[in-house]
Amino acid sequence: MAKTTTVRIEQLRPMQATVGMLEVDAKKKRLLQLDEKALKTFLKAAPIPTVIGRGDRHYVIDHHHLARALWDGGITRAFAAVVEDLSSLSEDKFWDTVIERQWVHPYDEHGILRAISAIPDEVSALADDPYRSLAAFVRDAGGYLKTPAPFAEFQWAAFYRTRVPMWTTEYQFHAAVEQGVHLASSPDARTLPGFRKQGRK
Incomplete structure (x- = not known):
C-alpha cells in the first residue's frame, strides 16, 4: 500500500x-x-x-x-x-x-x-503538447473511457496528431474536440486504450 x-x-x-x-x-x-x-x-x-x-x-x-x-x-x-x-x-x-x-x-x-x-x-x-490537451478534452467529452493504462492520453494524442489539424482559435479547438470525439469511435482507434465500443455507456 x-x-x-x-x-x-x-x-x-x-x-x-x-x-x-x-x-x-x-x-x-x-x-x-x-x-x-x-x-x-x-x-x-x-x-x-x-x-x-x-x-x-x-x-x-x-x-x-x-x-x-x-x-x-x-x-x-x-x-x-x-x-x-x-x-x-x-x-x-x-x-x-x-x-x-x-x-x-x-x-x-x-x-x-x-x-x-x-x-x-x-x-x-x-x-x-497541444494534442495532449485535445486528448484530455475528448476523453472528458465521452470520446473514450478513462483507463489506468500507462500514458493512455499520450497514445490518443499521437493518434490525433496525424488526423486533426492544429487550431489557432478557441472556436477551432472546440471543433477539433468534436472531430476528436467522432474519430474516437472509428475503426482506426480500436487498438487504443479506453476505446469505447458503439453503444457502450
Whole structure:
C-alpha cells in the first residue's frame, strides 16, 4: 500500500517531458476556486503518485497535470503517494526499473521519442503538447473511457496528431474536440486504450 506524505511542489521530478497546457489551465482554475479547507481535502483525496529515487527525490509517475497546475497556481505543497522506494538503486538501475514498469515517457511536444535527459528536472519546465490537451478534452467529452493504462492520453494524442489539424482559435479547438470525439469511435482507434465500443455507456 502506498504511503502518503506531504511534499513541496519543487521536490517533484517529472517522468514525462510534456503536458497539455489547456488541461493544466483548466485544473488550475478549479483549484483556485477552492478555499483552503476544500483544497486540502481535494489534494489529500488525490495524492500525486511518486517513486523515491537517489537523494530522496520524488519522481512523479502520474498526475503531472495536477502538479503543474499547483505550481502555476502558486500552491506550494501537495500530498504524494509513494508507490515504491527505489533510492537504494544506482542511477542506471533506477532508470532501467522505471522504464521496465512503464513509469517514464520521454516524448517531446511533437510526439518524438527523446533521451531520458530531455525530461526536465522540475514540473515548472514541462513543455506544452497541444494534442495532449485535445486528448484530455475528448476523453472528458465521452470520446473514450478513462483507463489506468500507462500514458493512455499520450497514445490518443499521437493518434490525433496525424488526423486533426492544429487550431489557432478557441472556436477551432472546440471543433477539433468534436472531430476528436467522432474519430474516437472509428475503426482506426480500436487498438487504443479506453476505446469505447458503439453503444457502450
